[in-house]
Amino acid sequence: MSNLRTEEFDINMGPHHPSTHGVCRLLLTMDGEKVVKVVPYIGYLHRAIEKICENRTYAMCIPILDRFEYVTAMSCNYVFSLAAERLSGIEVPERAEYLRVIMLELNRIASHLIFFGTTAMDIGALTPFLYALREREYIMDLFEMTCGQRLTYNYIRVGGVSKDIPNEFTPKCRETVATISDKVEEYKRLLNGNPIWKMRTIGVGKLDADLALAYGVSGPILRASGVDYDLRRDDPYSIYDRFDYNIPIYQNGDVYDRYMIRLDEIQESCKIVAQALDQIEDGPIRAKVSPNFKPAAGETYTRIENSRGEMGVYLVSDGTKKPFRVKARGGSYPHLQLLPEIATNCMIADLVAIFASFDVILPEVDR
């Protein structure tokens, strides 16, 4: 068999391939089923978000940036608001900080549930997708109850949040995080012992810590490679120092570890939400900020820990009511850039598993 003559050929995976989670084209050079070369082509979803933001007031930028990374739109709202607050020195009321943390962590759980479902589906197991979306629906209900939206919230505003939570939110939220924390154990029982799942994930797409750092990899993928770096603790923002939670670390950096670390993070986020619900007190939810507010001239690069890694906004204000420059940095951008480094010389089925384990979302890459 080994001296069978094979000929390399090019094949387009995408732009509309189901496993690319958006619109991304991978130009593959194949030798049989082996991938010899991968070249990612992006830009199919480029909407010029940064240019549009330069022509809007700060309040109008937030719903635009919702579309930057729509799976965790709360983070997009938050990172932009935080940058504007840092420029203008606005103090956010205590209750608003708690509401923000609750929403950010619920959104992280929802995003990791999507990851869990779609990764399992890409690798060939359909059931986890149905389970994950069922649990995610509870979180969507909570968001809908609070701000009326299920995907693009426009909830976190400069100076606070747009609305207070309704009375029925707190008991329902407690119940939801308790349920999801239990369900994660069920997910682990469902997949972790499955020999097919193990063969498809353990040792596949290994990423070592040095390569990950060199390529600017962040978030769960970096921590799955053994680098202990979480911006909630290492570049502190908001009130995360008031909660007791762990930051899971895995060492192997393969698809299996990247999957395990996200399931663990769901449980840690559940802990944070439960503690925040215990600690939250009544009070104002928004500082007094004019809709046409003008931050002081200056610039800042603000970053937070999103479910897909570091999410940052480079914001320049020239003292007028429109931002002078908004640059949105998403976690998926460097992850997709890294893909050719670790996907070369793997099988095409493993390429799908690696791509899925990176949890790349293309609107965040293209902006």
Add this chain to the structure above:
Amino acid sequence: MNNEELKAYIESHYGSQLTYNEAGKYDLLFEVDASNLVTVCEKLKNDSELLFDYFCNLSGADTTERFEAIYNLASTKKKIRLDIKVILPHENPVVNSVQTIWPAANWYEREMWELYGIHINNHDNLTRFLLHDEWDEGFPMRKDWDAPDFIRFPDL
């Protein structure tokens, strides 16, 4: 290391190449000459007190009189952050690539070249990827560029 200590350290060790800029509001911002960029970045990465091993972001900016390139760096070991700004002329802006120091810079530089028209020296793959391949209508992130069907939002 907090911001004051970091500022004192950089001013004592890199004072000849990096000048402090007070426009940076939360993290420290330093300016560097375009000709010194690569050597300074290399030192910042290998300095055992700083270890800027993590490349967060690179953004271009157009002030209509000049171009700016802003490098946001972080250290995962020392838990510190630093911004570096390079000021470029509005005519023929050129900056050297830092991808030999941080391979992550590759796509960010490519994007800056594509959207701002800032040329990158020693870059291995300067090709379009956000805009379509046949794009020849200038550099869309420049302040003097407007799309033909774009309606500017009125001043409130």
